Amino acid sequence: MKFLHVADLHFGKTLQGKSLLADQRGWAEKFIALVKEIRPDAVVVAGDVYDRAAPSGEAVELLDRFLTGLLDADERLSVLLVAGNHDSPQRLSFGADILAKQRLHIAGKTARAMKRVVLHDAHGPLTFWLMPFTFPAAIQQALGAEEDADFPRTYTEAVARYLASQDVPPAARNVLVAHQNVTCNGREAEPGGSETMVGGVGGVDAAAFAAFDYVALGHIHKAQAVGRETVRYAGSPLCYHFDEARWPDKGAVLVELGAKGAVSLERIPLAPLHPLRVAEGAYEDLLAAEKENPARGEYVKVVLADRRVGPEEADALRALFEAKGSVALEIVSSFRPFSAPSAPGGAHAAAERPLDADFAAFWKAFHGGTDPDARSLALLREAARQVETGRTDLAALLATACAEDAE
Ligand SMILES: [Mn+2]
Incomplete structure (x- = not known):
């Protein structure tokens, strides 16, 4: 039995x-x-099918074409x-029971009985267990244990409890498909x-996955x-951030299972249409190097x-280009004139200087030496607070400020 894991x-x-x-x-x-070319028995997609819970029409069309x-x-x-943590369990589950009859098996929600798909080969049955992205409260609810005050709060214990409730036969061949933050000894x-x-x-x-011959993560x-x-992450099919250009070898995992316990793995590279690269250097040097x-x-x-x-x-x-x-x-600068050794305090001091002082220095440079007014300072602090709490909506913040100015 062989399958491709992405x-x-x-x-x-x-x-x-x-x-x-x-x-x-x-x-x-x-x-x-x-x-x-390979003709596998199955293709396994371990979550984050879409980038967002409410995908665009084009993204849905792409998935439709891909699956077809x-x-x-x-x-x-x-x-x-x-489903991964980026997917909507309900939206991804649309038509799941009907599609299962057409060899397309989708698990969106954490269910009391985990969805499973049994395929057969010369070595007998092989069970694929489909565990969409889950978390302790979802597992507690799926198991009907809302009243259990002692229900585990940690992911490891909750997932172990969930898997134990599924009666995975240890002597048979089992593959788990999951979307989690899997760790090893912390x-x-x-x-x-x-x-x-x-x-x-x-x-x-x-260690929670001991019962499975392969875990497609x-x-x-x-x-x-x-x-x-x-127990393996397939990785994303493309580099989705310039930080990820450090790991350009993207591809699929080909998994082959023989008799119980016999697993062989092969990474199959798939080259992107546009490789990602970071080009760094002094402007003139960079221009010359890129021309060559x-x-x-x-x-x-x-x-x-x-x-x-x-x-x-x-x-x-x-x-x-x-x-x-x-x-x-993306064209950015790593040039930091104020962190030059001649600047008072240097780079280390800049990192510790409070935001207000940095802002005041910036303001003075642009406004002929005057201090920032209270309202601008308040706006900056609100922006900083939003960035810190990860709820950045600078566009809305600026729109509000501009509307106030117009009044
Ligand atoms: Mn992801």
């Missing part, structure tokens, strides 16, 4: 405001071609899908860089094993080390 598709994702739908469509086509393409590629193929997996931990997700220790975007080789660089068709983040980004620099860099079929998606 996760964290995040269909509908944008990067620096740029839609990645064309890139995701390109990946989907490559993956379908791979399925036609897979199921049309091979009439024996089963497709197994669980150590977290290394993040890829594009994960956004919506609401904070507690760790589930890999989603949630962490860097492909890796956790605890043992057969033969790389084409990239998404590039440019970091200028020796100056601020002015319109002239931005225009020149955009045009240079465009001529190479690339896109300079």
